[in-house]
Amino acid sequence: MKPIISPSILSADFAYLANDIEMINGSEADWVHIDIMDGVFVPNISFGFPVLKYVAKLTEKPLDVHLMIVQPEKFIPEVKALGARIMNVHYEACPHLHRVVQQIREAGMLPAVTINPATPVAMLRDIIDDVYMVLIMGVNPGFGGQKFIEHTVDKVRELRELITVTGSEALIEVDGGVNLETGARLVEAGANALVAGNAVFSAPDPAEAIRALKNL
Numbered sequence: 001m002k003p004i005i006s007p008s009i010l011s012a013d014f015a016y017l018a019n020d021i022e023m024i025n026g027s028e029a030d031w032v033h034i035d036i037m038d039g040v041f042v043p044n045i046s047f048g049f050p051v052l053k054y055v056a057k058l059t060e061k062p063l064d065v066h067l068m069i070v071q072p073e074k075f076i077p078e079v080k081a082l083g084a085r086i087m088n089v090h091y092e093a094c095p096h097l098h099r100v101v102q103q104i105r106e107a108g109m110l111p112a113v114t115i116n117p118a119t120p121v122a123m124l125r126d127i128i129d130d131v132y133m134v135l136i137m138g139v140n141p142g143f144g145g146q147k148f149i150e151h152t153v154d155k156v157r158e159l160r161e162l163i164t165v166t167g168s169e170a171l172i173e174v175d176g177g178v179n180l181e182t183g184a185r186l187v188e189a190g191a192n193a194l195v196a197g198n199a200v201f202s203a204p205d206p207a208e209a210i211r212a213l214k215n216l
């Protein structure tokens with residue numbers, strides 16, 4: 001199975017966002033990854049719903065929305081209003097994660113749980129049957145273009161084992177530091193979906209970079 005490719009528009013040129021979205025529309029990308037940051041959960045602020053409303057209008061691929069914010073459950077209606085297919089919330093931001101996952105499903109979206117580099121895969125044991133996807137961060141969230149943290153590959157392997165043992169159908173997505181080299185190892189370890197920012201938008205031909213990732 002070819003990996004699902006979800007380009008992260010955090011690395012796009014915000015002054016010409018429509019051009020980058022059209023590039024994604026015409027590419028082999030499967031989803032579009034939207035990183036929402038609040039300057040509290042992570043030390044950066046990206047964009048909010050007034051901007052994303054226009055991004056969503058132009059985008060023809062399903063939206064894979066990643067909330068790097070505290071209390072993400074407060075924004076379930078806003079994420080739903082964007083037409084998002086997947087809503088990713090951080091394990092570290094949700095003391096009542098099981099409830100939030102149910103709320104996302106009840107709102108008609110697919111729930112995904114994200115773990116930071118310092119969070120062990122074992123913390124997902126009691127939620128793995130309830131989620132559509134787990135997103136493993138390959139960098140500390142907040143910025144694009146960071147160096148890939150090596151133990152992410154082992155975490156993917158460990159999560160693949162947990163999924164096999166529990167019979168869960170959760171997908172594994174990785175975000176941060178993904179390029180052709182790290183992507184190949186992540187897919188080999190059992191990742192189903194790759195988020196790529198810098199590797200796509202800094203490439204001379206971003207659509208070709210997406211195709212190369214898709215063919216890993």
Ligand SMILES: O=C(CO)[C@H](O)[C@H](O)COP(=O)(O)O
Nearest residue numbers: 141142144145176177197198
């Ligand atoms: O969530 C993110 C940062 O918090 C970005 O999606 C991620 O960093 C992608 O960018 P790159 O591929 O350049 O690392």
